[in-house]
Amino acid sequence: MTAAGLAVDHGAGGTPALRLAGATMAFGGVTVLRDAAIGIGRGEIRALVGKNGSGKSTLIKILSGYHRPQPGAVLEIAGRSYEFPIRPERLRAAGLSFIHQDLGLVPEASVLDNVLVGRFAGGRVAPIGWRGERERVRRVLARFELDVPLDRPVRLLSPVERAFVAIARGFIDAEAQGGVLVLDEPTAFLPQEDVGRLFQAIRGLAASGQAILYVSHRLDEILDLTHTVTVLRDGNIVHDDVTANLTEDQLVRHILGEDVRTFYPALAAAKAEPALAVDGLSGRGVADVSFALKKGEILGVSGLAGAGWETLPYLLSGATPARAGTIRTEAGRTDAAALRPDRARRLGIALLPADRQKASGAQALSLRENASLPVLGRYFRRGLMRRGAERAATAELLRNFQVRPAIPEAPLRTLSGGNQQKLLLGKWIQTKPGVLVLHEPTQGVDVGSKQDIFRKIEEIAASGVAVILASAESEDLARLCHRVLVLRRGAVAGILEGDQLSETAINDLSFRGHGAGGAAGGTQ
Amino acid sequence: MTDDTIAIGRPTGGTFAFARGLLDFERYGLVYVWLLLILAFSLFVPSFFRLSTFQIILGSQATQIIVTLAVVVALLGGEFDLSVANVVAVAGTATVTLNTDFGWPIGITLVAVLAAAIAFGALNAFVSVAVGVPSIITTLGSGTLLMGLSTGWAGSAPRGGVDGGFVALASAPIFGLPLSIYTTFAIGIALYYVLEHTPLGRAFVFAGQNAEVARLAGIRVDRLRAASLVWSAVFSALAGILLVGITGASVPAVASGYLLPAFAGAFLGSTVIRPGRFNVPGVFVAIYFLVTGVTGLQLLGYTGWVNDVFYGASLVIAVLLTQIVARRRRNRALAGG
Amino acid sequence: MTDDTIAIGRPTGGTFAFARGLLDFERYGLVYVWLLLILAFSLFVPSFFRLSTFQIILGSQATQIIVTLAVVVALLGGEFDLSVANVVAVAGTATVTLNTDFGWPIGITLVAVLAAAIAFGALNAFVSVAVGVPSIITTLGSGTLLMGLSTGWAGSAPRGGVDGGFVALASAPIFGLPLSIYTTFAIGIALYYVLEHTPLGRAFVFAGQNAEVARLAGIRVDRLRAASLVWSAVFSALAGILLVGITGASVPAVASGYLLPAFAGAFLGSTVIRPGRFNVPGVFVAIYFLVTGVTGLQLLGYTGWVNDVFYGASLVIAVLLTQIVARRRRNRALAGG
């Protein structure tokens, strides 16, 4: 579906639902958004795209009242103009609702609180009508076929469930207020089959007259879902167009400012020596999984949500204790049940977790401190940490992985989402592991960087490292991996390789016996 | 640890939920330990199982519970308020001084003291929230400052002579318990209601758990943090006033006795009813558990260090037990799932 | 509130980096306030600017600094150790009792006391880390327990009579300062070295910031947390032993005086040198800043409640000033960019 068939109401005809102009934002002297302007009409779904760190989330945080832009910014919502700084609840009252990048959930708080706090019906100290409120949340969650206990702390949910909780909050606001719904990379945590449900809901909202601002790095989504596109590059708006007028290649060119064709690096052949043997691995959501991996081989791991492939990386690296099984690498052999992260590291297994908020970095510490954590010993010479060497190595790593801004002493939290991901990948690759386990390594990463990351993965595999790539992106897996292991209901459904290996084959194997798209989004 | 890395399929809901809920050792562990303690004392301590004992146990904690609630309110707001005990002391001193030396009627005195408490809490809030000084420093500093000023103003000797009607009112017995303890329960229930059952309270707890995220979710975190410090001061002042009502006098030196028990109560309370979260009913359970043990021992004639040993050991062991039992059950559930 | 978006565009390295670094008000604000205070006192208080004043200021904080470092070690490990003051007291009591009543030679006594401190720290670690009871409850409980047991064993009276040679050694003057203060500086420097310049220390600090990430990086976070509690106990015991060396006696009752100043020092220290992070040099600056002010006032003849007022006010105002100035400079930098 494209914009052509829809009655989009913007421009001169009616008042736009949202208009932001002259938005400039600087952090510590670095301007990350320059005189940005964006407008969305009722019923319009507008994409906001750009490289990592181009300023998308910053623009959104200005809209949400979280950041205060420099003087001169103009904001109009449904024809009414607002003066910055604006308090968040005023913006919400005016009809803006948000689904923030990295979700913006409080892990200790319950599902119910996460969805509803700040939006309960009634006065501030009036009793909460629990029954009605629960029903309200259950209804929104049900729309995404999610059935989780409302009192469960969000930290106990799976990433997919968490994503839907955040989405539910945005939808509750949008439905209550009408106006504009802003989604910042909502699908980063969602497998393909759940994206469909989200899109259906978004289209429903748009059809009812809502304006939608949608941020994503997945170009197929942009082309499929949105009517119009705004492209940010280095803080400047460089293009604004109707989506239907653009091809994927053109879009990429606008985003990157250069002509880059989607490509996957050529695969070097795997070596003969075994790198990893997993035997009878059982644990949370996984039963009796066995496979082997050669040096230099890239093994994809995939399946439907909840099929067990998401926990496999954690079982393999000892982050989640396994129940049974053995794991053997070049460095030794161990009982999977006794495997802990420190043991795994000694076996040469390194893990890049998908969950950036919780498990990937210390947000308050510097890039240098985050990057050198697994290799601190390298900089310890003659009784002192060689901070100069450490800083140089970090700078090198930042350059190598195109992390921007490349300031080793900046706190991690000042990096944009995609740049954090690149840094963390670099952090693990520098440890020169025997087996590198990656869980959604390109999540939230722009198209250009995605290719860089693929190249890095290919390079490291070519150097003899065995790579396990757990991802729901079946196209990427089909093109990048030597073999792909598909899990279904916790067991191995099959291993695809050579000619059998294709995107459709992965999907078929994942779905077989379920009926297309019907699986529940929850855990096992 | 690793238990929270993955969503686990713990069954919830269902018909037996309520009964199963009561058996939830993680939530009610301390309550059971407490009941056991009462049972043991009732069996083995002759003078324990009497109405008067329970009346005294209930009645004697009126002020300590309020101070503990003050600490809990601050903690829920994400703040450490170390000035609570000083506010108790100074509120008491001010009440007596204004009422006797200055001859202000008791009503006006109380209003003035509470207004001063609000001002003090607002000062804490300004320094901690608006300027961004960690509240643990702010309140340690402002508490010491307050105490010093009060000593300079009204001296450090205990003072009596406060309005007799006020004292009579505070200790007026209703069903054998002094009015003061009803005040405490009223405050506790009101706070429970606000925190658990109003939009404001939910936002407050939510913001205290993760200010940054709450701000993204559109909550005015700074206001709530400020409010937590103001309310903490107000509650402490109420406790000070109540103490004057109970004893008929102000004792500036009381300050030091309230602080640690209040934190102990708040944290011990966070292991029951709503494990892992500071909560109002938990405070009541925790404080009454501790005082039950101490009272029983006192009735047995143990004093001094035995009390310390009991207090310390029971604090550790009670929590240890509930944790171990809860963990075992969790593991069993996991293994089964 | 976007003020925490610091520093990213700040140029690093370069020739003027060092000088510019010293002008960094956020990092050195309290140092400047301290220097200003010294300057003011030197100008206006006749007897202030003398070697002997500085000797007293330096020498008097030997034990308080060690206790504060104990608190900092625990805080860096993500733990709250409320038992430090009790350990100071009990270590002192045990040292005197073993040395006098039991007649153990002072060397063996000290080894025994430190071994007991390790055992106590290990108990805290077991309960907090292995079982998962929040350390603030564990240490509140275990500290009270320890104190009770100690009172039961050796009474609560001050006790003297400890080995004269030990006392002489602790107060042996080197360049006009007692040996005790050199001990404190040695401990401070060693701790600074380990935390800042060894992989272990770096891993420790990281684990305190984000345990899960550290764990996934193969760091045995539980061990480090346990170590933080053990070292906290050991440092506290060292302070207790040193105190016996300085006074020649143990005074169980006054140990509680160490707790709040230690937390004040730790948190005030976290606003300097490495703002936002507990750090060793910050502790020294914080504690000496506070004692400088009190000393100056005493030299001016102000004692009693005026001291409390100053202590409280300076705690708040010093941090307030550095925060406000740092913020203003940041905003100016922002506007200029």
Next chain:
Amino acid sequence: DDAATARAAAEAAKIVEAHRGTPEFWAPPAFDSTPARGKTVWWISDYKTNILKQWALQGETAAAEAGLKFHLYDGGGSVPEQVRGFELAIAAKADAIVLGTGYPAVAFTAQVAQAKAAGIPVFSINSHPLGPDAPPRVDGHVADISYDYPAAGRLLADWFVADSGGKGHVLLVDITGLPSAGWTLDGFRAETKRLGVPVTISEAATSLGPSVQTDLANLAGTSLLRDPSIGYIIPPFDDFALFIQTGLSQAGASGAKVKTAGFNAVLTQVGNLKRGGTQLAIDLGGPNQWFSYAVIDNVLRVLSGQPAIHDYRIGYKVFDHENTQSIDATREVATDWYGVDYGARFKELWGAK
């Protein structure tokens, strides 16, 4: 003039000398204590303060000797805990309550009134000036049993005047929050005035709180910086003198020439005197056994229908390095330290046959 000063110093020295031996026992009137036999006294104490605990434990012995049932309650330093002590005592139908925490009865006005309503007399210790009408009067409060603090202050002043030849410079440190400290210092000032000697008196204060140890130690050091002519520091109790000693030893050479002294004769300090080598020059003691027996005597008296006594005229002894050589400084035994078995003397009065 010098001659008058020398005369005054000699007078002071004589007073001190007279107190280096056994204090004379003042016997209150004897009475028949049978009506009080078997009655129960609750003693609310605060074990966190060592001397309060010592008095309570001596009181327990005295009560046993007097045929009273004794219930010891430790209220710590906490006011609500002490309130509970009153309530438990009243609920347990105690016959008398001793508020043994050093707080004046006024701190528990309401509880004392409740006790009175229940017919229970309340006594307190060391918290009011001597005499039947000592303020603050509280309804239901029968008597305060106390040392004569001004007298102790006078004796300390006599020692100071004698030791310094009437020309010394003393720093008096008030401990705010501890009224008896003020009374003692009042006695000190009055005595120097009476003697009419040209001594110099400086004043300082610190509050009774958790940081009193470090506060006093710092105060000692800085006072000397401020005025190096200070030769004496009176805190005025000897357990505080211990902290002054710490400060003096930290002050190095300037601290070495300063003397300190105090009242109470606690074990540690008597031990320090006996060993010598600290800044503590003398320690003034009032027999703790005498004191605790006096408390029980008063309770027994009132429960037997006798009038209460408001001044037990407890005697004092000055301890110094010489006269401590012959005593056992590892535990306080009245006969050894003061030369009298006060318990036996009291028992004689109670008609205990």
